[in-house]
Amino acid sequence: MKQITPSVTLEFSQKVREHVRQGREIISLGLGEAEVPTPPHIVEAGVKALRDGLTKYSNPQGLPPLRECIARYLKASHGIEAGAEQIIITPGAKNALFLACAALLEPGDEVALLRPCYVSNSPIVHITGSGVKVCDVDMTPGVFDLDREKLSSCLTDRTKLLFINTPHNPTGRMLSDDDILFIAEEMRQHPRLYLLSDEIYESMVVGDTKHRAPASIPGIENRVITVGGFSKAHFMTGWRIGYVHAPATVTRAMLTIHEHINTNTAAFIQQAALAALDGNRDHIGNYVRKLRERKIIYDRLLSRSPYLSGTEYEGGYFTFINISASRMDCDTFAVELLDQKNVAIVPGLAFGNNYPDYCRLSFVNQTDVFEEGMKRILEFMESSAHEKKED
Ligand SMILES: Cc1ncc(COP(=O)(O)O)c(C=O)c1O
Structure with missing residues (x-):
């Protein structure tokens, strides 16, 4: 049983719930659960x-x-x-x-x-x-x-x-x-x-x-x-x-x-x-349209940033963003981002040992909330990249 560790994504979501219970408004771009109810x-x-x-x-x-x-x-x-x-x-x-x-x-x-x-x-x-x-x-x-x-x-x-x-x-x-x-x-x-x-x-x-x-x-x-x-x-x-x-x-x-x-x-x-x-499966096509809108926002914001890059979004709920310009490892980055900007994303090390430079970004939150969350990530990247340069 030594090789089996708790689910990092579920642990992280517990942490986010804790922050929410304390009255903080958290933008969750962490979990793989769509913001919409079951039809x-x-x-x-x-x-x-x-x-x-x-x-x-x-x-x-x-x-x-x-x-x-x-x-x-x-x-x-x-x-x-x-x-x-x-x-x-x-x-x-x-x-x-x-x-x-x-x-x-x-x-x-x-x-x-x-x-x-x-x-x-x-x-x-x-x-x-x-x-x-x-x-x-x-x-x-x-x-x-x-x-x-x-x-x-x-x-x-x-x-x-x-x-x-x-x-x-x-x-x-x-x-x-x-x-x-x-x-x-x-x-x-x-x-x-x-x-x-x-x-x-x-x-x-x-x-x-x-x-x-x-x-x-x-x-x-x-x-x-x-x-x-x-x-x-x-x-x-x-x-x-x-x-x-x-x-x-x-x-x-x-x-x-x-x-x-x-x-x-x-x-x-x-x-x-x-x-x-x-039965009626319109909810799938409607949701894919929303994901496509978010992809446009993602591509636009990434193309403007000298600090943040990420994978091409072809499907599913997520992309993997490269946070190495912050000079933080993904665990520190995710914790600091949550503390300073109230945005939750999942550290890349949850998905394999070779990904300390990555975090997982989820697309399944309302489009305006997703956009605001991404903007905060970019601000945070920018300020931490500048801070590190000045060190
Ligand atoms: C790749 C992948 N497989 C399986 C699952 C599990 O799905 P389910 O909720 O049906 O157990 C998930 C859930 O996040 C997933 O991302």
Whole structure:
């Protein structure tokens, strides 16, 4: 358990809540939770399901109508030949990542993680895979593209699992079509290798790159585990619902673990998720438009600053900003920014050891609040860069 540390992002949000309780007005550009409520038709479906008595144990794998709807969605939106019998409904996408690792990892296996990565990836591997070795593959410094050479040199015949996440938390970058085809080729050369593809931000595409689901690529689909969810696209973070689609053997292994750990995902929440996916989905397009407005603000403010740079925002909820001109490490920077400017962002070290010069910036706050928060970050960068020069 020594390698498992608490979630830095959740700890940081506790700290922010503490400041708010003390009466301070904090601009939160830290968390991955949209500022908008769950759409009313989704809430109503959940309430109706409760009133209809969906309060008991239910099908462990998930309600068939929801699994069928997800299978149709994966096929129509991403070209995945998905079957409802290959899908498990889980209490959140995070839980799906856990089930995949618990089902696949054995002592002696290796896991490749592209860094920086989602804060829970490494802890999940260590919780589920005792005696498993992790190989960190740094993305190209600064731009955070896939470094193909580094990835190739990390993969061995013991590598069981490669994690990918596109659109990406924390950089906002996306894997290109060519990247995905390159990964597919690596999988052909490593027949033991499974791909754990976390696509929770698949509908939050902000730039021109199209989302490509690896499970749609013929020849590797029987080794791709696709994780999706409702937290981000449907603003359902607190409901705790996600899903996983996998080859039949892996689905069976995950289902056994799921039955013992989770029993089932609450049926009334699944009814709400069904309303989200099967009903009116305008809320997604409307929100992507807001994210695009924020991207314009982000690009404009960064282009004017000699001190702050950041990753290209292609999709998802975040970008990674480079704060090295402040000459502070990311932890000091985040604490000072919170104290002096009342703005919360997450230190880059939460996402990998090589990122003390970065912080994660979240785009999921109201556009005027986002703009004000960014302006304060720029002011803070400017004043600290000047102070350091004068030292
Ligand atoms: C990349 C990534 N995967 C998974 C999750 C977990 O999502 P869920 O709320 O569905 O557990 C998150 C949440 O922030 C995330 O950013």
